[in-house]
Structures are given as structure tokens and as C-alpha cells.
Amino acid sequence: MAKPREKILEIKELKRHFKVDRKNVLKAVDGLTFDIYKGETFGLVGESGCGKSTAGRTIMGLYQATDGEVSFKGASVHAKKSKKQLKEITRSMQMIFQDPYASLNPRMTVKDIIAEGIDIHGLAKTKRERDDRVIELLETVGLNAEHANRYPHEFSGGQRQRIGIARALAVDPDFIVADEPISALDVSIQAQVVNLLKKLQKERGLTYLFIAHDLSMVKHISDRVGVMYLGNMVEISTSNDLYEEPLHPYTQALLSAIPMADPQVERTRERIILEGDVPSPINPPSGCPFRTRCPMAMEICSKAEPQFIEHKKDHWVACHLYGDKR
Numbered sequence: 001m002a003k004p005r006e007k008i009l010e011i012k013e014l015k016r017h018f019k020v021d022r023k024n025v026l027k028a029v030d031g032l033t034f035d036i037y038k039g040e041t042f043g044l045v046g047e048s049g050c051g052k053s054t055a056g057r058t059i060m061g062l063y064q065a066t067d068g069e070v071s072f073k074g075a076s077v078h079a080k081k082s083k084k085q086l087k088e089i090t091r092s093m094q095m096i097f098q099d100p101y102a103s104l105n106p107r108m109t110v111k112d113i114i115a116e117g118i119d120i121h122g123l124a125k126t127k128r129e130r131d132d133r134v135i136e137l138l139e140t141v142g143l144n145a146e147h148a149n150r151y152p153h154e155f156s157g158g159q160r161q162r163i164g165i166a167r168a169l170a171v172d173p174d175f176i177v178a179d180e181p182i183s184a185l186d187v188s189i190q191a192q193v194v195n196l197l198k199k200l201q202k203e204r205g206l207t208y209l210f211i212a213h214d215l216s217m218v219k220h221i222s223d224r225v226g227v228m229y230l231g232n233m234v235e236i237s238t239s240n241d242l243y244e245e246p247l248h249p250y251t252q253a254l255l256s257a258i259p260m261a262d263p264q265v266e267r268t269r270e271r272i273i274l275e276g277d278v279p280s281p282i283n284p285p286s287g288c289p290f291r292t293r294c295p296m297a298m299e300i301c302s303k304a305e306p307q308f309i310e311h312k313k314d315h316w317v318a319c320h321l322y323g324d325k326r
């Protein structure tokens with residue numbers, strides 16, 4: 001299915017560093033360049049600690065950028081803004097969190113949790129309108145009016161995640177960062193939440209940045225996938241292409257770790273075991289950040305950082321194996 005390619009987000013050389021002490025800087029996100037198209041789901045994957053959450057938060061403007069740019073619907077997210085512009089941006093970009101236990105205030109009723117954004121943005125004129133809106137949102141996410149006056153602890157993990165989704169939807173956003181929204185849920189519940197997100201996307205034309213730590217989770221929900229390693233993007237492609245022909249050795253290793261449904265294939269598949277640990281983002285390797293664990297590392301990899309190039313149409317990779325096409 002061909003999607004219209006209107007860019008909703010343009011991310012250029014985005015960096016977010018954290019000062020950890022007087023001498024050291026942790027490069028959590030160290031130069032991301034990619035676009036997100038309106039109405040698509042862009043899956044962002046990579047091992048824990050590679051900078052996915054920091055990237056999501058910086059893209060939304062929850063963190064200041066250390067360097068680089070994010071433009072959302074043509075307007076800079078990090079530039080100084082009027083109160084009105086800031087409000088509009090915080091309304092149209094919402095987030096769904098990984099932990100549905102920690103992200104809902106235990107002392108607030110579900111109604112007040114969901115209505116918080118409605119109140120902040122003045123989206124309901126009367127108490128009646130506010131209540132109606134909350135009930136409508138509860139029904140939209142598969143809950144009902146009886147749930148409105150209860151507290152988060154009375155719900156299961158899956159139901160809490162639905163409440164988190166209703167809260168995000170309450171302000172009618174265009175773009176949602178879903179930060180590992182199903183990682184904390186039972187496997188049996190995961191598909192339900194994914195299906196709900198897909199249904200909402202279709203009905204409301206939402207754009208998602210869907211963050212996950214393993215590739216199997218993003219495969220079915222994403223139109224395109226970006227793979228991160230140590231604060232950098234190493235590969236971006238359409239979901240299908242990435243699974244069929246992964247270019248980067250890191251992506252190949254990640255994919256080889258996914259168990260296959262077909263027992264014949266599962267028995268014979270080749271697993272690429274990566275040696276060593278992920279280096280510290282405080283002191284990343286020279287050249288290619290992956291080279292210390294890469295089974296294909298060459299001399300050039302320690303000397304020069306590979307450029308992010310479009311090796312095939314819509315298939316980008318940062319790796320010296322593909323770099324020199326001149």
C-alpha cells in the first residue's frame with residue numbers, strides 16, 4: 001500500500017548529550033537524521049541504553065537538543081516559542097509510556113487522569129462536556145463509563161495501558177511517541193494493545209514513533225524501521241525490506257536472534273552472536289560505533305565514521321561495507 005509521503009517530522013543531526021560529571025559527557029543521542037511521514041508508523045529499535053527514549057523525548061521537545069534540529073509540521077520544535085505556539089506543540093505531540101504502573105498517578109481517578117490534558121488545553125467548556133468526552137475516550141479504548149471513577153490500581157496492566165492511550169488521545173494529537181508501550185505487558189495482551197493502536201491510527205490519521213527493543217515487536221506495526229546503536233542510526237528501511245535484506249551487520253545480528261515459527265527454518269538458521277558488551281556512550285569507539293563488536297570490521301572502520309547513505313531506494317545504511325560506491 002503506497003502511503004502519501006508528506007513529512008510530518010524532519011530530524012536533522014539531532015544530538016542530546018548529558019553532562020555526567022565535571023569531565024564527562026554521555027552521548028545518548030549523537031546525530032540522528034531521518035524523516036517521519038504523516039500517517040505512518042516509524043519503528044525505532046535497538047538494545048536497551050542505545051538512546052531510543054532520549055531520542056523520542058528530544059524529538060517531542062521534552063528535552064532540549066544539544067545540537068541539530070527537529071521540525072514538526074514545518075515549525076522548529078526547539079526554537080524559542082510564544083506560549084501559544086508551545087501549547088499547540090505540546091497538544092499535538094503526545095507520549096505513551098512503557099510502564100503503565102508508574103505513568104499513571106495512583107491518587108487520581110481515571111477520569112481526572114484522562115481529563116488532565118482537556119483541562120490544560122481548555123478543550124471542554126462545561127463539566128458535562130468534560131465528562132462526556134472522558135466517557136467517549138474510555139469507550140474508544142475499550143473501557144467504559146463505569147471505569148471513570150476508579151483508581152489505577154484497580155486495573156490490569158493492559159487496561160492501564162488503555163488508560164494511558166486514552167489520556168494521550170484526549171487532546172486530539174497528530175503524533176504519538178509510543179515508548180515500548182507493550183514491553184511490560186503479558187504476551188497475550190500485547191497483540192490487543194497493538195491492534196488498538198492500529199485501529200486508532202486508521203480512524204484518526206495518527207502518526208506513530210513506535211519504540212521497541214526487539215525487532216520482532218515492531219515488524220507488524222511499522223511501515224518503516226530505524227535501527228539504533230550507541231546513539232546513532234545505523235539503518236533505516238521499509239519494514240519488509242529490512243527483514244528480507246538487512247544491510248548492516250548489527251541489524252543482521254538482531255534479526256538472527258529472532259526465533260522463527262517454522263521449525264525447519266528454526267533448526268537450521270544461523271545465529272550471529274555478538275561478542276563483547278555495548279561500549280559506554282561516555283567514551284564511544286572512534287570511527288564506526290559498532291566496529292568493536294562487528295564480525296565484518298575492517299581497517300577503515302576505526303578511522304572514519306561511515307556516512308549514512310541511501311544504498312537502495314528508501315534503504316539507508318551507515319556502514320563502510322556499502323560506503324564506497326564512487
Ligand SMILES: Nc1ncnc2c1ncn2[C@@H]1O[C@H](COP(=O)(O)OP(=O)(O)O)[C@@H](O)[C@H]1O
Nearest residue numbers: 018026028047048049050051052053054055281
Ligand atoms: N537524564 C539522563 N541523564 C544522564 N544519562 C541519561 C539520562 N537519560 C538517559 N541517559 C543515558 O543515556 C543513554 C540512553 O538512554 P535511553 O535513551 O534511556 O536508552 P533506551 O531508551 O534505548 O534504553 C543511557 O546510557 C542512559 O543511561
Ligand SMILES: [Mg+2]
Nearest residue numbers: 052053054179
Ligand atoms: Mg527506553
